[in-house]
Amino acid sequence: MNTTLQSKSPFKKWLSLAIILLPNLMISLNTYMLQIGLPIIQKDLHASFSDAQLILSGYAIGLATTLMISGKLGDLFGRKRLLTIGVTGFFFMALIGGLTHSIFILIVVRLFQGIFGACIQPQVLVLMKSNFAKEEQPLVFSIYGAMIGIGFTFGLMLGGFIIHLNTFNLGWRNIFFVNMPLCLVILLGLKLIDETIVEENKAFDIIGSSLFIGSILLCVLSLFTLAKSTTPLRELGLIGLAIILFIVFFHYEKKKKLATKPHLIDFAIFKEKNFATGMLAVIFVYINMFSLFFLITYYAQNGLDYTVPQTSLVFLPLGLSFIATSLLSARWVRKKGNFVLIWGAALMGVSTISLCLSVKITPQLLAPQNILLLFLYGAALGMTTTPLVGIVLIDLKAQFAGIGAAMLNTIMYLANALGVCFISFIFSKLLAANTYSTQLDNYTFSFSKSLIATAVFAGLTTCMLMKMTLQKHK
Secondary structure (H helix, E strand, O other), rough: OEEHHHHHOOHHHHOOOOOOHHHHHHOOOOOOOHHHHHHHHHHHHOOOHHHHHHHHHHHHHHHHHHHHHHHHHHHHHHHHHHHHHHHHHHHHHHHHHHHHHHHHHHHHHHHHHHHHHHHHHHHHHHHHHHHHOOOHHHHHHHHHHHHHHHHHHHHHHHHHHHHHHHHHOOHHHHHHHHHHHHHHHHHHHHHHOOOOOOOOOOOOOOHHHHHHHHHHHHHHEEEEEEEEHOOOOOHHHHHHHHHHHHHHHHHHHHHHOOOOOOOOOOOHHHHOHHHHHHHHHHHHHHHHHHHHHHHHHHHHHHHOOOOHHHHHHHHHHHHHHHHHHHHHHHHHHHHHHHHHHHHHHHHHHHHHHHHHHHHHHHOOOOHHHHHHHHHHHHHHHHHHHHHHHHHHOOOHHHHHHHHHHHHHHHHHHHHHHHHHHHHHHHHHHHHHHOOOOOHHHHHHHHHHHHHHHHHHHHHHHHHHHHHHHHHOOO
């Protein structure tokens, strides 16, 4: 059944959009609520720094490894069905995560939260694209971007508030428990959404899916263990094996397509206009973003001794400006085209480098000049990331819609895991060098130098966006 929101009254159509976006908001909230409490969780459970990285990134790893599959499953078995499975699984993982005292179980819970989140996110993007007319899609994607902004602004603040409130003396555990009533509300709202199924053939590429999951898991987990390994030969060997698995996966998928058999990925999607370059822009911009967020959290709480609510306030101007420019970006792109994204990515780099220089003079992140720089960064992030989603997806052919949305989200969450892995390695190595005698001076030095590394990815994003603009005008 291919009922679309276009056939409904305007009220029902936009009400349905709100219901569709609620699970996506929940995913975004959970990324950032936990991040703000990560240093406290690390201390409470006596976790190592690498364990803390996995608690945070396990969620992104679960999403990245299964988003491709869930996008295909949504096409085969129905997007509403996959949404329901995802939200139900999220409910039970929230319960287990709130109850556990084991670091290992918490990491596994975060991994499965990501897997169930993967059942949700591709369905949201596809329903947005397929159920709204092309002229409505820029506004719809702007709302989607604003929801992400609300997720990380209020996720960080909500996480800080929940921990500070300490209901029933449960502390950070309430970050997990708060998801349970939200899941129940979403499940009730999904009754208003019509089921959509694109493909009648129920055959599924099990071998291809296994090769894809295996290559991603091997690569990402090996990178995390490589960062703390003194003898990296094993990790490098596993990364090599991951590359081999992906090459086998690539040729296997091409062979399946030629034989007109069910396959996970049609690599012809990379010949679509702006898709390949857009994917590179997505991974670079999100590595920059997630690296910066990780740095701010640890610098604020461990270097500046900020409380959790104070750390939340650091992110507030960034999130508010992100929401504002996300909502305005559709109008700006209609007037100025892709140049809006280029200006945004360039401003991300400039504000990051400026923050690097500023904290050397005034280390406090809540100082007015640093708050202004974070505000500018958030505005630039909204100008770049929100319209980028629409630009990458809007020109895709109908047969690529589901897998294209899944690939975009896979890249985004893979960038999350890689960004945390990359910047935590640099940050921890700089801290271990112990260049200065006081903790504040050592953290400030390590933070400022690490910011330079994040700025490089803003520069790479700018280059990719410039390339996309040139391709468009050829």
